[in-house]
Amino acid sequence: MMKADILLGLQWGDEGKGKIVDVLTPRYDMVARFQGGPNAGHTLEFEGKHFVLRSIPSGIFQDNQINIIGNGVVLDPILFQEEAQSLESNGVDLKRVLKISRKAHLILPTHRLLDKAYEQLKGSTKIGTTGKGIGPTYTDKISRDGIRVGDIQKDFETKYAIAKKRHLTLLKACGMEVTDLELEPKWFEGIQYLKQFELIDSEFYVNNALRDGKRVLGEGAQGSLLDIDFGSYPFVTSSNTVCAGACTGLGLAPSRIGEVYGIFKAYCTRVGSGPFPTELFDETGNTIRRIGHEYGAVTGRERRCGWIDLVALRYTIMLNGVTQLIMMKSDVLDAFPVVKACDAYEVNGVVTHDFPFSISHDVKPIYTEMKGWNTDLSHMTDESQFPKEFLDYIHFLEQHLGVPITIVSIGPDRQQTIFRNKTQQS
Ligand code: GDP
Ligand code: IMO
Ligand code: MG
Numbered sequence: 304m305m306k307a308d309i310l311l312g313l314q315w316g317d318e319g320k321g322k323i324v325d326v327l328t329p330r331y332d333m334v335a336r337f338q339g340g341p342n343a344g345h346t347l348e349f350e351g352k353h354f355v356l357r358s359i360p361s362g363i364f365q366d367n368q369i370n371i372i373g374n375g376v377v378l379d380p381i382l383f384q385e386e387a388q389s390l391e392s393n394g395v396d397l398k399r400v401l402k403i404s405r406k407a408h409l410i411l412p413t414h415r416l417l418d419k420a421y422e423q424l425k426g427s428t429k430i431g432t433t434g435k436g437i438g439p440t441y442t443d444k445i446s447r448d449g450i451r452v453g454d455i456q457k458d459f460e461t462k463y464a465i466a467k468k469r470h471l472t473l474l475k476a477c478g479m480e481v482t483d484l485e486l487e488p489k490w491f492e493g494i495q496y497l498k499q500f501e502l503i504d505s506e507f508y509v510n511n512a513l514r515d516g517k518r519v520l521g522e523g524a525q526g527s528l529l530d531i532d533f534g535s536y537p538f539v540t541s542s543n544t545v546c547a548g549a550c551t552g553l554g555l556a557p558s559r560i561g562e563v564y565g566i567f568k569a570y571c572t573r574v575g576s577g578p579f580p581t582e583l584f585d586e587t588g589n590t591i592r593r594i595g596h597e598y599g600a601v602t603g604r605e606r607r608c609g610w611i612d613l614v615a616l617r618y619t620i621m622l623n624g625v626t627q628l629i630m631m632k633s634d635v636l637d638a639f640p641v642v643k644a645c646d647a648y649e650v651n652g653v654v655t656h657d658f659p660f661s662i663s664h665d666v667k668p669i670y671t672e673m674k675g676w677n678t679d680l681s682h683m684t685d686e687s688q689f690p691k692e693f694l695d696y697i698h699f700l701e702q703h704l705g706v707p708i709t710i711v712s713i714g715p716d717r718q719q720t721i722f723r724n725k726t727q728q729s
Pocket of ligand 3: 316317318343344345346600
């Protein structure tokens with residue numbers, strides 16, 4: 304029996320997961336999203352084209368791979384239809400290659416409103432969610448009030464009416480009186496559209512594929528520092544973004560997990576509120592944002608930028624059992640005279656190398672400074688071309704993280720990807 308490999312983000316999301324899933328897909332027969340929903344925005348660039356995927360796995364542009372939306376995902380029929388039709392108009396034979404778990408939960412129009420209402424109630428302590436109804440949908444799942452994709456095949460109208468009524472009561476209690484649900488017609492249109500896809504029991508589908516010798520890649524959304532259990536709570540998303548989420552989100556036994564690809568940027572970013580120890584508020588932060596185009600793939604929101612945080616990365620590498628590291632956006636640091644990496648925190652005057660319970664207050668990053676490489680990496684095709692200072696940076700990270708960096712990304716395009724130690728890869 305084969306094992307499934309998992310690719311997931313080790314920081315606060317937007318590490319470049321979409322690009323690398325697309326690059327790795329030719330090695331697999333199946334790509335499966337295991338959690339999150341349209342809060343994700345996964346960017347792919349190839350042959351001069353640019354796509355942002357939200358709910359559909361990033362394996363969709365390669366040849367014949369099957370793509371699966373797993374049970375751990377929350378799906379908005381309106382956004383799904385928009386995304387799917389745009390892919391279809393770009394020539395993707397979506398209904399043939401995309402299958403959706405019956406156990407995935409549906410995002411209702413009222414979930415989006417509840418997301419907004421809860422944020423308003425929080426006021427200055429708001430999370431800065433993407434406003435896509437993610438939290439309220441997972442809340443309903445856990446409180447056993449959710450509606451699943453498979454429900455659209457039976458007694459759907461009744462289930463919808465019950466959920467809607469409950470949500471309208473909640474909204475009223477939050478001071479948001481809703482009389483007209485503007486999105487409802489489009490939502491029902493989306494439900495009809497969804498019926499054109501093959502709805503599957505993805506846990507059987509994935510496990511049978513592994514039994515038959517097929518290679519499966521699990522695609523994470525968000526990043527480990529946004530995980531509901533281990534992230535910077537409460538400024539997190541509402542799902543388990545760590546590797547364990549692939550087990551529950553696809554029906555994979557832990558013994559069925561193979562390689563775990565942990566992906567991170569050569570620096571660090573975060574969107575929305577919440578603590579970020581290495582955040583830069585100066586010109587350096589602005590320069591990273593400008594060169595790295597650090598604006599949300601979907602919302603356009605400014606991403607907060609800072610130096611790489613090895614304390615946090617060691618923590619997320621541990622949580623996920625990462626076996627290979629992938630470093631993204633190395634080219635963004637090309638022109639910096641000095642690059643810094645935070646290898647320890649000073650918390651209340653005590654130096655720690657371990658990620659503390661709270662990173663909200665009094666966490667001072669301690670940096671190691673290295674000479675920059677001052678070289679354009681973006682056209683390179685082999686690691687033998689890497690300048691010494693960049694190799695020094697890679698080796699420093701590998702030494703402090705304890706896991707090899709096997710892939711280095713030097714630009715947004717599919718081709719700007721360098722596989723290291725080629726002999727070991729194949
Ligand atoms: P994801 O959510 O993890 O898939 O990442 P996003 O798509 O939200 O954000 C990553 C952004 O960085 C996208 O705009 C990518 O096109 C871009 N990108 C990915 N890899 C690289 C890289 O190596 N260099 C540069 N300059 N941009 C990259
Ligand atoms: P990808 O998959 C970056 C952040 C939001 C907010 C918090 C909670 O593209 O990496 P939510 O809408 O999930 O309730 O918002 O999580 N967030 C992301 N940040 N990348 C993402 O996805 C994110 N998905 C959610 O900004 O701080
Ligand atoms: Mg993104």
